[in-house]
Amino acid sequence: MSLYRQVRPLAFKLPPETAHTIGKRILGGLQSTGPTRAAVRWRYQYRHPSLSIDRFGTTFPNPIGVAAGFDKNAEVLRALSDLGFGFVEAGTVTPYPQEGNSRPRLFRLRNDEAMINRMGFNGDGMEAVRRRLESRPPSETPLGINIGKMNTSDESEALEDYRRVFSRLRPHGDYFVVNVSCPNTPDEFDEDDPEHLRSIFEVLTAENDRGKPILVKIGPESPTESLLELVDIVEAFDLDGLVATNTTTRRDDLTSSDRTEWGGLSGKPLESRSTEVVRTLAENTELPIIGVGGVDSAQSAYDKIKAGASLVQLYTGFVYNGPSTAREINEGLVELLQRDGFDSIEDAVGADLA
């Protein structure tokens, strides 16, 4: 039994946000010296040529990344890379520091292998993140930066929020994600309304003179016609891809006691819907898709890849499975590729599509 499986019952006795803070402190300690970094890499990193994939001008050593929200302030990027993740998406980063919602705001639904969160874009703000990224050595694992607006911003202030965070952090990200799908922020207006989306993309493309890849993160609830409309808008603005999906406000078939908490549900119950959204998008666009929602094993990552995802991310599966998550998924992916006669992840992307 892995060490994490042994300590997990203890960690799960702590309130989830406390456990997360302690976990991040441990990662911060591990990434602070050369010898501990080397030891973590030796124990957890797994490389295989068939796992490497190129998308939007970046080479990803493997397709398994950490989803937005885990390292909102870009504090433990090196440790996550040492644990074998192929990329990390920092954020959501807002222009100024923000407290987020009051606690408790994160809940474990153990019976359902899920979590509910209503963090509400808590974070250190773009200047603190920029300072951390400036001291980051180049050529580390690819970095995505997920950008958002302040909770108090109205519709026109929101445009300026996206513009400022993007322009301030632009040199540091390999790709950027516009997060218009957070179910936990108190919006007075519809963030994913097509007109509002067009205004955001106009502002960002005007600001994007160095051609950084910009992707859009969507929620799992959108019906097919809204997804198709979004694809049209994203293609019209020549954006670079889609991230599907964020958490869900649905609560189907849950058994854990905290299932009635409000917020976004992540983990296993989200898996099939997010894969379905990936498939619908992939059937209607050539744009790269990052699949996220309920991934916790090689098979669940492979299902998203075969449905059309070029890259996959996870958050909840990492909390439940611990530090060996990336290695176990990547080892398993190599076996699945070999079993099915694929030479690389690239060959498996969209293999299930008609």
Ligand SMILES: Cc1cc2nc3c(=O)[nH]c(=O)nc-3n(C[C@H](O)[C@H](O)[C@H](O)COP(=O)(O)O)c2cc1C
């Ligand atoms: C505690 C928590 C915080 C999150 N914060 C963000 C965030 O700031 N921005 C964002 O785009 N997604 C955020 N997410 C959503 C995840 O990036 C991901 O889309 C979702 O959890 C589904 O993946 P999973 O089932 O692997 O957790 C958060 C998720 C959790 C559990």
